Amino acid sequence: MVIKKWLPALASAAAILIQLLIASNGNHPQADADYYLYVSIAGGVIALMCAAASHLHKGFDKIWSFKAPFWTGVIVFFAILDILTEKFCILPAIYFPSPSRIFGAMVSDHALLAKCLGYSARLLLTGFFGGAIVGILTGIAVGFSKAADYWISPIIRILGPIPSTAWIPLVLISFPSAVSASAFLIGLAVWFPTTVMTSSGIKNISNSLFEVSSTLGAGYFYRIFKVGVPSAMPSMFIGLFNGVCSSFITLMTAEMIGAKYGIGWYVNWQKEMMSYSNVYAGLIIIAVLCSLLITLLFKVRDKVLVWQKGVIKW
Amino acid sequence: MVGEINVKDVVQTFIQPDGSTLTALDHVNLNVKAGSFVSFIGPSGCGKTTLLRLIAGLTKPASGEITLDGEKIDGPHYERGLVFQNPTLFPWLSIYDNVAFGLKARKIYKDKKQEVSEYLSLVGLENFASSYPHQLSGGMAQRASLARALIGHPKVLLLDEPLGALDAFTRMNMQDELLRIRSEKSMTMIMVTHDVDEALYLSDKIVVMSPRPAKIEDIIDVKMFRPRQRNNPEFLRLRSQILKTLHYAGNEPEQEYVI
Known part of the structure; x- marks a missing residue:
């Protein structure tokens, strides 16, 4: 389907036309510049280039054909938000800022962000x-x-299920600074799932792998690090993935308890100022940061667990 | 010639979940000559795998001792290679790295690198060096696990029903393969099996074991020339002798006379 590759460009064009042709509703506060228009034009140009490139390069064509509908959806989402806010002011203007104002907040606050x-x-x-x-x-x-x-398993069983943010009162008085306290809380949130999944991965290794390696001349530590650790890798990564997810939650909470800067702190502060365009700007940045980290973790996993390809899909 | 195993008065007991003691091997004595092919045969529960694991050094006997060339066996060692019924390849390593595992574990990989490809071609897997275990068929995986055990130049190769999980045709091919490898690299081979034909086809000596109490019932010398024919009269005679020892011969057919 040729049209599929051009859909994001078409959607961008439609978004630009909506902005140019439909007059803004006076009830919605205006941004200080047409930031959304600039973003749409930039997006449209990139979409055009990608579509053109996909006709020239086979490998890129595959990626782009797969991703094109997704990006079309993103563009359409912002166009609809634009219509519901700036164009017709259907949503309450305080809580739902227009895309222009969200992008504007990113631009005006870029240094702080x-x-x-x-x-x-x-x-x-x-x-x-x-x-x-x-x-x-x-x-x-x-x-x-x-x-x-x-000795350690009971500790894991008692401490593990407590959400790490519940330790805030204790941690705040036992750490010298808010930063070290927050880092500790995040570490605790990652530590629990990683430990549990790593140890259960190791305990589930079939004993015959260890027996075979000992008949091949492997010593005790060689067996631990060359047999135990690699075979526990898949479940280790599940633990790390759960850890990443709970670290985001802990980060946001931890930054609300006396941090001086930080995205969580920024979002919280802007919310109290009732400046929702900045709140959304912060949220978008958090979303991008988190998904980048998860993508990175998945890339590492695919590299390390290449031997699992075709065995397990997850 | 090296690779002589002596089992002297070995008793092995296990504590069962209900607290009682199970005698898995009851005063077993056995001599396996260097370079011979010996099979342990018998129904499950007769202690054949227990005996093999004792020789491998994976478990220690309750009493008695096992020696290899006069030296007491005390724990697993690469000079006693082991192949399980399941290939138990390391799934995260390529076939090449699986075969090289022993060399790397013993830190002699740098000097003996070329042996990896040599053993891969010995088992006919030279084209699968970079494949991962899950990409191989059962027979191929078992060859890889054979190469992995052989690369340590074991004096004794212990085979725990190595062909049990293979289909009949792959199985017969692998039997010939084992004999070929044995003639190329001289070593003692001890195999656990419950296939009488397989034992007769491969072995110089068959140790027939019986369960409850687990002990050696009979030791049969197989003096047929190789390659052996599975329908040779001597083959069939020994086959029925073994089955009779194991009480699997069935009832004698009733004599019928036609006049």
Whole structure:
């Protein structure tokens, strides 16, 4: 279907026409510039180039044909939002800003947003990697050592199911700064699922793999790191994925408790100022950040678990 | 010639879930000559796999001892290679890396790299080096697991029903394959099986075991020339002898006279 590749470009054209031809409703506050129009034009140009490129390059054609309907949907969504807000003011103007105002908020607040993004990313990555590393190590210890299993498993069972944000009162007084406290909370949120999935992955390895490797001359540590860890990888990644998801939730909550900057803090602050276009701008940035991290995790997983291709689909 | 196994008065017991003790092997004595092919045959529960695992060193006997060339077996070692009924390949490693596993674990991979391809071609898998285990058929996976055990130059190769999960045709091919490998790389082979024909086709000596209490019932020397014919009169005679020992011969046919 040739038309499918051109759909995003057509949708952009339609979005631009709607903006140019339909007069704005006076009841909806105007943005200080036609930011949505610029975004639509930029999007339309990119869509045109992609459609043209897909006719020239076979590999890209495959990707673009698959993605084109999705991007069409995104463009149509913003066009409908535009109609419901700026054009006819059907939705309450305070809570539902027009796309122009959302993009405008990103432009006017870009310096602060970038700073907040940096703070959030730092906090999230410190917490995530800290929690993931400690989680994997704990999981390996619990999976292989009977003593570790005896002492650590009950702790996991008692502490694990408590949402890490419930520790806020305790953590706030025991950590020197709000940043370290928040990083710890995120780490805790990642640690639990990673530990549980890693250790259960190791415990489920068929014993014959270990027996075979010992008859091939593998020592104790070689068996742990070259047999135990790789075969627990698939469930380790499930743990990490759950960890990423709960780390986002914890990040947003943690930033609302005395952080100086951060996307969660920004969204909360702007909400209190009743400035909803900035709230949405922040939310869009959070969504992009989270989905980027998850995509990255999936890419790493596909690389590491290439041997699973054709065995398990998830 | 190396690879002589001596089983001296071995007793193996297991504690059952209800607390009682099960005697899995009751004072077993056995000598396996270096370079010979020996099969353990018997119904399930007769302790044949228990004995094989003891020789592999995966478990320790309750009493008695097993020696390889006079040295006491104390834990698993690459000089006693093991092949299970399931190929138990490492699913995250390519076939090449599976075969190379033992070399890498023993940190001699750098010096003996070329042996990996050598053993891959020995089992006819040179074109599948970069495949992953799940992409292989059952017979191919079992060959890979054979190559993985052979690359350690074991003095003894222990085979725990290695062909049990294969279809009849692949199975017969693999039997010839085993004999070919044995003639190329001289070693002792000990195989657990419950297929009487397979044991007769391959073995120099067949150890017939019986369950409850698990003990050696009979040791049969098979003195047929190779390649053996499965319909040879001697083959059939030994077959019925083994089945009789195992009480699977059925009732004697009633004599019928026609005048």
